[in-house]
Amino acid sequence: MRKASVVVAVVGLAASAWALPNEHESSGGRRGVVPARGGAEGSACIVKSDIPPMPRELQHTVQRIPADVYRLDLATGEEVLPFEDRGVSNNRINIVTVGDGYLSTQQATYNTHVTNAVNQMFAYEPFKTYKNYFQVYRVNVISTVQGVSGDPTSDIVRSTPLGMRYWCSGIERLLCVNVSACYSFAANAPQPYDQILAVANSSKYGGAGYPSNEVGTYAGGNSSAPLIAIHELGHSLGDLADEYDYGGATTYTGGEPFEANSSKLASAAMASQQKKWHLWLAENRAGFDGPVGTYEGSSYSQLGVYRPSPNSMMRALGPNFNLPSAEQLIKSVYNVVKPIDGAPTPSTATVLGPSSSVSITLMQTLNNPLSVQWLRDGQPIVGATGSTFNVSSLNLRKGSATLGVRVVDNTTMVRDAAFRASKMTQTLTWSMPVAACLADLDGDRAVDDADFLGFADMYNVLLCAAIAPAECAADFNNDGMVDDTDFVVFVGAYNALLCP
C-alpha cells in the first residue's frame, strides 16, 4: 500500500498547549487548540514527501518561476538583486524564504514576517554565534488571492502559488506546502539554497518540517511565528527529533532513533556504550536548556525513549536548544561551510618566493574566534597566528619545502573530536622551493662582501645554537657552531658570487 505522499506525523507546537496533559488526553486530535493524538501516525510536525531532495549540485535542473529576490543583510537591511545564474556557490548556509497568499499590496507584510523570524532565530544559540555563516535570501512571491487553504476552516480552498494548506493529512495545525513549487521559487536566489522557509499569510497557528527536503513552514502572522520557524529549522537543518512525548504509542517500540537528540539509552547505558550525547551528560551551561541528562519521554512516546534536557526548543516553543542539539546544528553548518572563507591570496597553486606575503580570510564567529597556526614543513611557526604571513620572516636559505596554515574552530559547543578534526579544521599548503643559497645572508641573491661582513659577525659567536640561535644563519652545516667548516662553505659560495 504505497502512497505518493506520506505524512508520518503532524504538528503540535503551541508551547502552552502541549504542556497541558489534560488537553492531550482529551484532544482526540482535531480540535484546534491541542495537537492531534493517537493512531500510528502520531502527531509531530514532521512531514515526509515523495519529492526528492534537491542538493546543491542538482538545483540547476529545477525550472525557475521568476520572482523578485532580495539579499537580507543581517546588519544593515536588504538589497535587491538581479537574477544571476545558479551554480555560483558561496561558503554559507543559504536560507531562502518564499511567501504564499500575500497579494502584491501585502509584500511589506511578508517582508516583516520574514524579518521577525530571522531576527529571532539569530538571538538563539547556536545561530547567534554562527550568524555570519548564514545568508538569507527573501523571494517575494505574488499571489492573486489572499491567505492560504484551510484558514479558518478545512473547507476553505485557495489557489495560491505555493499551495500552502492547513489540515494537511487531516491535522488542523499541519501546514503543508507544495515542495516542488518551493524549489522553483527558491531557484531565484543567486546562490544554491540549503534551507527553504515557506511563510503562509495567516495568523492561524501552524507549521511543518520536511527534513528530507530541507523545507520548513510557518504561519507568518501568528504570534509564535518566529519560534515555529526556529523549531522547524531544528528539524530541517539539524535533522533533530521532536522531544515531546505525546502523539504516538505510550511506550516507544521502535529502533534507536537516528536523530542526535533522542535515544532509547538511559544515562548509565549511554555513558558505558559511549553513544549519542554521552559526552554531554551532567553538563549544565547558561544559554542552553539543561542540565543534560536522559529524561524519559521523547519522539512522541512517554516511556522507553529519552531526550537530553527537561524542556528544550524541540519540546516546546521558546526555550533554548539543549547542548546536544546545538552541537548537531553546528555540525550541519560545518557540513557546508569551511572555516577559511574563499580562496587564499595567492592561491595554493602558486609557488611562493622568499618575500611572498600570504593571506587568508576567516569565517567570523561571535565570541569564538577561530584559531590560526602557520606551519613550516608541517611544524608550527612560533607566534605565527594571524591571518597573514610573510615568507621573508623565515630563513629560507637552507631550503624549505612547504608553508601551511591550519584553522580550527575550538568552540565549546562541540565535543565530537573526530568531527572537529574532519570538518571544523582546515589546512592549506603552499610550496616554497626556494633554492638553497646558504651563504646569501642578506637575501639579495648574491654572495658578496656584505655577506662576508655578516659571516664575520656570526663567526665570532661560534656556539650559536647555545648562545644566540639567530646567529646560526651562518651555521651552514647545522652542527650548532659557526666555525671553520662553515667558512670553507662560505668561501666556495663567495667565489661563485651568484646564488644557484
Ligand SMILES: [Zn+2]
Ligand atoms: Zn517539531
